[in-house]
Amino acid sequence: MNPLRWDVLAVSLLLALPVLALGLRGDLSTEDVVSRLPWCLAAGWGAVALLRWAATPPPPARRTRPAHADEDATPPAP
Secondary structure (H helix, E strand, C coil): CCCCCHHHHHHHHHHHHHHHHHHHHCCCCHHHHHHHHHHHHHHHHHHHHHHHHHHCCCCCCCCCCCHHHHCCCCCCCC
């Protein structure tokens, strides 16, 4: 899965909002904010990957042919 998909970027931005707010407020330096943003991208990618995996239905079960299906269905001639 591409880490630059729109859903991954949206979740990453949502996760980065507190980091950006702390940077704007002055609690984190610019270096701290920049070093933590890739972790927000990784966490967004992981969250979207987990949600996509959980939302994907399982593949249908393979049906096996019964043993008598290989036999000819017509009765033998008398």
